[in-house]
Amino acid sequence: MIRRILIANRGEIAVRIIRACREMGITSIAVYSEADKNSLHAMLADECICIGPPEPSKSYLNIPSIIAAAEITDAQAIHPGYGFLSENAKFATICRECNITFIGPSASAISNSGDKSACREAVKRAGVPTVPGSEGLIRSSAEAAEIARKIGYPLLVKASAGGGGKGMRIAHNEAALKHAVTMASNEAESAFGDPGVYLEKFLEKARHVEVQILADEHGRIVTLGERECSIQRRHQKLIEETPSPALTNSQRSKMLRAAVRAAKAIKYTNAGTAEFLLGPDGQFYFIEFNARIQVEHPVTEEVTGIDLVREQIRVASGEPLGYSAVKNQGHSIEARVYAENPEMNFMPSPGIIRRCHIPGGPGIRVDTHLFSGYEVPRYYDSLMAKVIARGKDREEAIQRLSGALDEFITEGVENTARLCARIVRGDRFRRGDLGPDLLEEYLPMNTKTA
Numbered sequence: 001m002i003r004r005i006l007i008a009n010r011g012e013i014a015v016r017i018i019r020a021c022r023e024m025g026i027t028s029i030a031v032y033s034e035a036d037k038n039s040l041h042a043m044l045a046d047e048c049i050c051i052g053p054p055e056p057s058k059s060y061l062n063i064p065s066i067i068a069a070a071e072i073t074d075a076q077a078i079h080p081g082y083g084f085l086s087e088n089a090k091f092a093t094i095c096r097e098c099n100i101t102f103i104g105p106s107a108s109a110i111s112n113s114g115d116k117s118a119c120r121e122a123v124k125r126a127g128v129p130t131v132p133g134s135e136g137l138i139r140s141s142a143e144a145a146e147i148a149r150k151i152g153y154p155l156l157v158k159a160s161a162g163g164g165g166k167g168m169r170i171a172h173n174e175a176a177l178k179h180a181v182t183m184a185s186n187e188a189e190s191a192f193g194d195p196g197v198y199l200e201k202f203l204e205k206a207r208h209v210e211v212q213i214l215a216d217e218h219g220r221i222v223t224l225g226e227r228e229c230s231i232q233r234r235h236q237k238l239i240e241e242t243p244s245p246a247l248t249n250s251q252r253s254k255m256l257r258a259a260v261r262a263a264k265a266i267k268y269t270n271a272g273t274a275e276f277l278l279g280p281d282g283q284f285y286f287i288e289f290n291a292r293i294q295v296e297h298p299v300t301e302e303v304t305g306i307d308l309v310r311e312q313i314r315v316a317s318g319e320p321l322g323y324s325a326v327k328n329q330g331h332s333i334e335a336r337v338y339a340e341n342p343e344m345n346f347m348p349s350p351g352i353i354r355r356c357h358i359p360g361g362p363g364i365r366v367d368t369h370l371f372s373g374y375e376v377p378r379y380y381d382s383l384m385a386k387v388i389a390r391g392k393d394r395e396e397a398i399q400r401l402s403g404a405l406d407e408f409i410t411e412g413v414e415n416t417a418r419l420c421a422r423i424v425r426g427d428r429f430r431r432g433d434l435g436p437d438l439l440e441e442y443l444p445m446n447t448k449t450a
C-alpha cells in the first residue's frame with residue numbers, strides 16, 4: 001500500500017488530494033513554486049518542498065525538479081491532479097523508471113488518448129459514433145478543402161495534441177478554412193509542440209455530455225453516470241451538472257456503454273472521462289477521452305457517494321474496484337469561480353483578496369484554496385473555487401447553488417460567481433435548455449465569446 005504521496009499540482013485540486021490522503025492515512029507531500037510559498041496546499045500538506053520559480057515551465061511542469069522532490073522526500077507515488085503534467089506520457093514513463101507509482105493510467109493509455117485524432121479513429125473502430133470529419137491528421141489546406149466539400153461547413157479545425165480549448169478554429173467557408181488550418185496548427189505547435197490538426201464537422205447546437213469511468217488493473221470498468229458541461233466560455237467549462245437534463249434513460253445507457261467501449265479501445269485504467277457531443281436530434285458523438293481526474297469530478301462524487309481521488313489511489317496501488325455498479329441519487333451542479341471579470345471578456349483579475357467569504361449550508365460543498373489575505377498569482381489558471389450544490393432534485397440543487405453563489409465574496413479580486421448565479425436562476429437554465437449559446441445572453445454586447 002502507498003504510504004507517501006507527492007502532489008505535483010497546486011490550488012484547489014492539491015488541497016482536494018491532501019484531504020483524500022488524510023482520510024486514507026497517507027502522508028501528503030506538497031510541492032510549491034516561489035509564487036505559492038504562502039498557499040493553502042503548502043500549509044495543509046504534511047510535508048512540503050519548493051520546486052522552483054513561479055513560471056510553470058520552471059516549477060509545476062519541470063519534470064527533473066518534481067522527480068528530485070519525490071526522491072528527496074521518499075515519496076512512493078505522485079498524484080498529478082489535472083492540467084500541468086497529468087496527461088504527459090513522458091512524465092508517467094519517467095515516474096515508472098524511477099520506481100514511483102504514477103497515480104493515473106499507464107503511459108501508453110495516456111498516449112492513446114492524448115493523440116486526439118488517433119484516439120478518435122480507435123474509438124470509431126470500436127463501434128462508437130464520432131463526429132464526421134477527417135480520417136486522421138490533415139496534411140495540407142488542399143486536403144482539408146477536399147474533405148470540407150464532402151462533409152460541408154461549418155467545420156472545426158482541432159489540434160490533435162490540443163486541450164483546454166486551445167488550437168481550435170471554426171471555418172465557415174473555404175477561404176476561412178485555409179486560414180483556420182494555419183492558425184490552429186501554429187497555435188498547437190507553440191502551445192503543445194505538435195502542429196498536427198484534424199477536422200470535425202462543427203455541430204452548432206450540440207451539448208457537451210461526458211461519462212465518468214473507473215477502470216481497475218484487473219479488467220473491470222465501472223461507469224459513474226454522466227455530467228453535462230454545455231455552459232462554457234471559450235470552449236472551457238463554467239457550469240456542470242449531473243444527471244444531464246437532456247438525456248433519456250435509454251440514451252444514457254447507450255452513452256455509458258459507448259464510454260466503456262471507448263475506454264477498452266485505448267486500454268484505459270484508473271479514473272477517466274469519455275466526452276461526447278449530443279445533437280438536438282438526440283444522436284451523440286464521441287469527441288475525446290480525458291486521461292485524468294476532471295475539474296468537475298465533485299458533482300459525480302455528490303450523487304454517487306464515491307470519492308474519486310481515493311479510488312484513483314486504490315486503483316494505482318493495484319487494488320480491485322470491488323464493485324461493478326454504482327447507484328446515482330439526487331442532483332448536483334457545480335459552478336466554477338474564476339478570478340476573472342466577465343464584464344471585460346473574462347479578463348484575468350489576479351491580486352490580493354483582502355476579505356473572502358466562502359459559502360456553506362446544507363447541500364453545499366466548496367472546493368477551494370482561498371483565504372482572506374491570499375494573493376491570486378498571475379502565473380496560473382485563474383480557477384479559485386468550485387461551488388458544488390447537491391439536492392434531492394434539480395430544483396433543490398439550483399436553489400442551493402444560486403444562494404451560495406450570491407454569498408461568495410472575494411474583495412479585491414473580480415470573480416465569476418455572480419454571473420453563474422444569474423445563469424442558474426435564469427429561465428433557460430431552469431428549463432434545462434443548455435445550448436452552447438446560453439452564456440452569451442448574460443454578457444455585455446461587447447464581450448460575447450463567439
Ligand code: ADP
Binds near residue numbers: 166287
Ligand atoms: P479540449 O480538449 O481543448 O477541451 P474538446 O475537443 O474537448 O477540446 O472541445 C472543447 C469544447 O468545444 C467541447 O466541449 C464542445 O463544447 C466544443 N466542441 C468540440 N468539438 C466540437 C464540434 N465538433 N462541434 C461543436 N462543438 C465542439
